Amino acid sequence: xxxxxxxxxxxxxxxxxxxxxxxxxxxxxxxxxxxxxxxxxxxxxxxxxxxxxxxxxxxxxxxxxxxxxxxxxxxxxxxxxxxxxxxxxxxxxxxxxxxxxxxxxxxxxxxxxxxxxxxxxxxxxxxxxxxxxxxxxxxxxxxxxxxxxx
Numbered sequence: 001x002x003x004x005x006x007x008x009x010x011x012x013x014x015x016x017x018x019x020x021x022x023x024x025x026x027x028x029x030x031x032x033x034x035x036x037x038x039x040x041x042x043x044x045x046x047x048x049x050x051x052x053x054x055x056x057x058x059x060x061x062x063x064x065x066x067x068x069x070x071x072x073x074x075x076x077x078x079x080x081x082x083x084x085x086x087x088x089x090x091x092x093x094x095x096x097x098x099x100x101x102x103x104x105x106x107x108x109x110x111x112x113x114x115x116x117x118x119x120x121x122x123x124x125x126x127x128x129x130x131x132x133x134x135x136x137x138x139x140x141x142x143x144x145x146x147x148x149x150x
Contacts, residue, residue: 004005004133007124011117015088016114019081024078029070033076034065080106091121097134 039046047059073150087103090096100121108118124130 004127004130005074008130008133009095010091011121011124012088014117015084015091018107019084019088019118021113022084022110023078023081026074026081029073032066033070033074036063036068036070039063039066095132096134097125 012094043059043063046057050057082106083103087096087100090100102124104118105119105123106118107114109115
């Protein structure tokens with residue numbers, strides 16, 4: 001049982017680390033977001049700079065795509081980072097078994113760290129002794145060594 005608690009503690013620490021990595025990588029599309037904002041802000045000047053006879057370039061649509069798509073990706077990435085952090089917290093407190101299991105499954109999509117963490121979490125969470133911890137059992141109920149009295 002103490003081994004299960006140690007595994008859950010380590011998993012929760014790794015969840016915190018991976019949530020930070022996910023949040024950091026979710027910031028990469030900010031480059032595209034700023035490009036889209038630049039296109040939208042300078043659309044009239046770009047349209048005026050086009051040569052006569054050339055087909056119209058859809059600056060507004062191009063800029064909107066460069067704003068909307070990165071904004072969605074950033075929002076989804078940060079949401080996953082927050083959910084991963086919450087799952088790490090729940091793992092450390094042995095609460096939210098189903099939530100932790102679902103987040104572990106979602107993390108399996110993100111190579112390599114998420115996959116490794118998700119698989120190890122699923123392996124740990126499928127143990128009967130860990131399930132009993134999430135159901136409110138204390139380590140003393142299953143043969144853990146009693147505290148030494150001095």
